Each structure stands twice: as C-alpha cells, then as structure tokens.
Amino acid sequence: MNRDPESTRTKIMNAAESTILDRGFGGTTVNAVIEQADVSKGAFFHHFSSKAELGRQLVQRYADKDTQHLEQTLVKAEGLSDDPLQQLLIFVKLFEQEIESLEEPFPGCLFASYLQQSELFDDNILDIIRESMLLWRTRVLEKLKTIEKRYSHHNDVDLESLADMLMVIFEGSFVLSQSLNENKIIAQQLAHYHNYLKLLFEEKP
Amino acid sequence: MNRDPESTRTKIMNAAESTILDRGFGGTTVNAVIEQADVSKGAFFHHFSSKAELGRQLVQRYADKDTQHLEQTLVKAEGLSDDPLQQLLIFVKLFEQEIESLEEPFPGCLFASYLQQSELFDDNILDIIRESMLLWRTRVLEKLKTIEKRYSHHNDVDLESLADMLMVIFEGSFVLSQSLNENKIIAQQLAHYHNYLKLLFEEKP
Numbered sequence: 325m326n327r328d329p330e331s332t333r334t335k336i337m338n339a340a341e342s343t344i345l346d347r348g349f350g351g352t353t354v355n356a357v358i359e360q361a362d363v364s365k366g367a368f369f370h371h372f373s374s375k376a377e378l379g380r381q382l383v384q385r386y387a388d389k390d391t392q393h394l395e396q397t398l399v400k401a402e403g404l405s406d407d408p409l410q411q412l413l414i415f416v417k418l419f420e421q422e423i424e425s426l427e428e429p430f431p432g433c434l435f436a437s438y439l440q441q442s443e444l445f446d447d448n449i450l451d452i453i454r455e456s457m458l459l460w461r462t463r464v465l466e467k468l469k470t471i472e473k474r475y476s477h478h479n480d481v482d483l484e485s486l487a488d489m490l491m492v493i494f495e496g497s498f499v500l501s502q503s504l505n506e507n508k509i510i511a512q513q514l515a516h517y518h519n520y521l522k523l524l525f526e527e528k529p
Numbered sequence: 530m531n532r533d534p535e536s537t538r539t540k541i542m543n544a545a546e547s548t549i550l551d552r553g554f555g556g557t558t559v560n561a562v563i564e565q566a567d568v569s570k571g572a573f574f575h576h577f578s579s580k581a582e583l584g585r586q587l588v589q590r591y592a593d594k595d596t597q598h599l600e601q602t603l604v605k606a607e608g609l610s611d612d613p614l615q616q617l618l619i620f621v622k623l624f625e626q627e628i629e630s631l632e633e634p635f636p637g638c639l640f641a642s643y644l645q646q647s648e649l650f651d652d653n654i655l656d657i658i659r660e661s662m663l664l665w666r667t668r669v670l671e672k673l674k675t676i677e678k679r680y681s682h683h684n685d686v687d688l689e690s691l692a693d694m695l696m697v698i699f700e701g702s703f704v705l706s707q708s709l710n711e712n713k714i715i716a717q718q719l720a721h722y723h724n725y726l727k728l729l730f731e732e733k734p
Contacts, residue, residue, distance in 0.1 A: 348646035351555020432645070439707045440637070440645040441553035450708070457708050481724065485717035488705060492718050496701025500693060502644045503655070503662050512690035513697050519686065520721070523728040 333371045336361045341382055345432040349379055350441050379438075383449055386434040387456045398463060408470040409525050413518055415467075416490065420514040429507055433498050460491045475525040486524075493517050538576045541566045546587055550637040554584055555646050584643075585654055591639040592661045603668060613675040614730050618723055620672075621695065625719040634712055638703050665696045680730040691729075698722050 339361035343352045354375050358368050372378040401415035423430065435453045438445055464487035472483065497513040500506075544566035548557045559580050563573050577583040606620035628635065640658045643650055669692035677688065702718040705711075 346646070346648040348553040348555045348649070350553045350557070351646050351649050435708070436641070436704050437645045439704055440642045441551070441556050442707065443551040444553070444556050454708050457705060482717065482720075485714070486721065488714060489718060489721055492701035492705055492714075493697060494701065495704040496697035496699065499641050499644055499700040499704075500662060500697055502647065503640070503659050509690070509693060509697075512687065513694060515687075516691065516694055516725070520725045520728070523725070 332363055332367055336363060336368060336371060336378070337382055337385060340378055341386070341434060342431065344379075344382070345434065345437055348437060348441055350444055379445065380449055383434060383438060383452050387452050390435075390456050391459060394460060394463060407474075408467055409475060409521075412464070412467045412471065413521060416514055416518045416521070419494075420511045420518070423507070423510045423514070426507060429505065430498060430501060430510060432502060433495060436495055436498065457491055461487050463487075464490055471525055481524055486521075489520075490517060537568055537572055541568060541573060541576060541583070542587055542590065545583055546591070546639060547636065549584075549587070550639065550642055553642060553646055555649055584650065588639060588643060588654055588657050592657050595640075595661050596664060599665060599668060612679075613672055614680055614726075617669070617672045617676065618726060621719055621723045621726070624699075625716045625723065628712070628719070629716045631712060634710065635703060635706060635715060637707060638700060641700055641703065662696055666692050669695055676730055686729055691726075694725075695722060 336357060340352065340357045343356055343360055347356075352375075354365070354368060357378070358365055361368075372381070397418050398415060401411045401418060404414050405411050435456065438449065438453060442450060461484065465484055468483045468487055493513045493516070494510070497510040500513075501509040541562060545557065545562045548561055548565055552561075557580075559570070559573060562583070563570055566573075577586070602623050603620060606616045606623060609619050610616050640661065643654065643658060647655060666689065670689055673688045673692055698718045698721075699715070702715040705718075706714040
C-alpha cells in the first residue's frame with residue numbers, strides 16, 4: 325500500500341530523466357524505468373498513460389525548473405548591482421560558480437537529448453523546448469539593450485545573437501564536457517563569455 | 530543482382546546516418562534503415578554484422594570526414610595569409626561562409642547524437658569521438674600559441690579553453706538552430722567567436 329502517490333510519481337520521473345540522459349528517449353523502455361525507479365508496472369501506468377505522456381511531463385517539469393532557475397538567478401544578480409553591465413556579468417558568474425561547485429559530472433540537458441531525437445516527439449513537446457530557449461534570448465537581450473544605452477561598445481555587435489550565445493555556450497560545453505569527461509569545461513566556457521562581454525562593453529579609458 | 534556492393538554499403542550508411550540524426554541510435558531500428566535505404570535485410574547483414582557494428586562504422590566514417598574537413602580548412606587558411614592571427618580568423622570565417630551557403634537545415638552532429646545516448650555505446654566508439662574533439666583542441670591551440678608569441682593580449686586568457694570554444698560554439702549552435710529552426714544561428718555564433726579572437730589579440734594602437 326502506497327500512501328504517498330506523489331513520491332512514487334516523482335521517483336518514476338527522476339528515474340526516467342536520468343535514464344533518458346544516458347540512453348536517449350528512444351533507448352529507454354518503460355521496463356527500464358520501472359526497474360530503475362523500483363516500482364511496479366501497475367504503479368507506472370497509474371501515473372502515466374504511456375511512455376509518450378511521461379516524456380511530455382518530463383520536459384514540462386524540466387522547462388519549469390529551467391525558467392525558475394533563470395529568473396531566480398537574474399533577480400539575484402539584479403540585487404547585487406545597480407549597473408546593467410555588472411548585473412549581466414554577475415548573472416553569468418553565478419552560473420559559473422554553481423557549475424564549479426558540482427561534485428558529480430553534469431548530467432546533461434534534457435532539451436538537447438530530446439532535440440537529438442526530434443522525430444520521436446510531437447510539435448507540442450518541441451514547442452516547450454523552443455519557448456524555453458526563447459525566454460533565455462529575451463531575458464538576456466533585455467539586459468543587453470539596457471547596457472547598450474549606457475555603454476559605448478567596440479563595434480556593431482548583434483545583440484540578439486550575443487544573447488543567444490549564453491545558451492550556445494551552455495549546450496556546447498555540455499557536449500564537450502560529456503565527451504572529454506571534464507566538468508571544468510562548462511565553467512571555463514562561461515568565463516570566456518563573461519570575458520567577451522567585458523571586452524565588448526568595457527568603458528574606454 | 531547488385532554489381533556495385535560499395536554503393537549499397539554507402540546507401541545503407543547514408544540512410545542510417547540521416548535516420549540516427551532524426552531519431553537517435555536507440556530509436557533507429559535495422560528495419561527502418563533497410564526501408565529508408567531501399568535494400569533487403571540480406572544486403573544489410575551482408576555488409577554489417579549488427580546494428581552495433583553499423584554504429585561503429587558510421588562514427589568512424591564521420592570522424593574521418595571531420596578530420597579531413599578540419600585539416601583541409603586549416604591548410605586553406607594558412608595559404609591565404611602568413612600571419613597566424615589572420616590564419617585563425619580566416620579559418621573561422623571559412624566555416625562561417627560554408628554554413629551560410631547551406632540551403633538545407635544543418636542535419637546535426639553525429640558525435641552529439643551518440644553522446645546523448647552514451648550508454649548505448651562501448652568505450653571504443655566514445656574514444657573515436659573524444660579523439661576527434663581533442664584534435665580540434667590541438668590544432669586550434671597550436672595556432673593560438675603561435676599567435677600569443679607575436680601579439681600582446683588583453684588579459685590572462687586560457688588558451689586551451691579558448692581553443693575548445695570553437696567546438697563548443699559549433700555544438701551549442703547546432704542545438705539552438707535545431708530548436709529554433711534558424712540556420713543562421715551557427716554562422717552568427719561563429720562570427721562572435723571571430724570577434725572575440727579579434728578583441729583578445731588585436732594590436733594595441
């Protein structure tokens with residue numbers, strides 16, 4: 325008798341997420357998830373009508389956490405300085421420090437995992453991912469536009485793609501750190517983005 | 530009667546590569562590859578003992594092409610200038626132009642696809658990917674070390690991770706362009722890497 329259905333549900337989702345990050349959605353069976361979560365098939369289908377439905381709920385949970393993480397880190401950075409350039413630099417630095425403090429290898433990104441198998445998912449799922457990525461673009465771009473008004477910058481830099489570059493650095497360094505088994509790659513690459521922003525916008529002496 | 534076994538082999542490999550890029554290795558069945566390549570099951574197993582063996586040969590072929598692409602582009606860049614900074618800037622610009630000239634959406638990176646399902650592959654396969662990524666690090670780093678001797682630069686920049694940044698930009702922008710369905714993202718991000726290198730090493734006036 326299970327008195328805590330929410331915890332069974334969470335157990336299944338956590339096991340599925342970790343299995344999918346190792347084997348991909350197409351390489352993950354319901355049986356493998358059940359075994360990893362240590363629950364019965366009945367319990368699984370009580371919570372999820374199908375593997376596809378589990379996949380949808382997983383990416384929605386991931387996107388919600390991602391948004392929360394983005395917004396909270398932005399609020400934190402904005403609380404630490406009044407200057408928009410400093411806010412953005414602190415924002416990047418906070419992610420850098422967070423990744424540096426991880427003791428386990430970074431588990432990977434569920435968005436990238438799904439995108440590598442995009443034909444297995446319907447448009448609703450791909451839209452959830454797209455909206456998450458566009459939110460990063462929007463938030464960083466807002467900050468860059470405020471910075472642009474206050475600071476001179478080196479050359480005609482395209483702000484939208486400069487905003488995208490943060491997500492690009494995250495996703496690309498996840499791939500490299502996965503292959504080379506070096507967690508520090510992620511922090512190092514964020515440091516380069518930080519440095520690039522400084523070089524672009526630093527005040528002329 | 531098939532008089533051209535090499536072409537059947539290539540047909541199978543091309544069909545498999547494209548299917549894997551859309552559905553992942555775990556989501557790709559031998560039947561799907563056979564259907565896509567329009568060959569018989571007998572022909573498939575004449576050429577490949579198993580799906581795993583096909584997976585190994587595919588990534589080896591991909592790595593060989595990747596290395597050839599890297600080395601040829603480097604030789605081309607070195608032929609266009611004697612200055613190491615200009616050579617590296619041209620090297621990046623050549624990739625940017627190549628991607629800009631693509632008419633179809635970029636199909637994705639087989640390395641990243643495999644890494645997203647790393648538990649489905651043995652160490653030999655993951656080593657092929659790792660060696661390819663390390664070759665990019667080595668080649669770009671050699672160039673950066675030559676540049677460092679000749680140019681002053683802004684601050685203590687870590688050259689190894691700066692070399693890695695090219696691969697990071699490639700892989701990260703593949704993910705973003707896949708999600709947002711914007712091919713131009715890859716060229717835009719390469720342009721930022723190009724710009725960052727210029728800001729780091731440009732001669733002081």
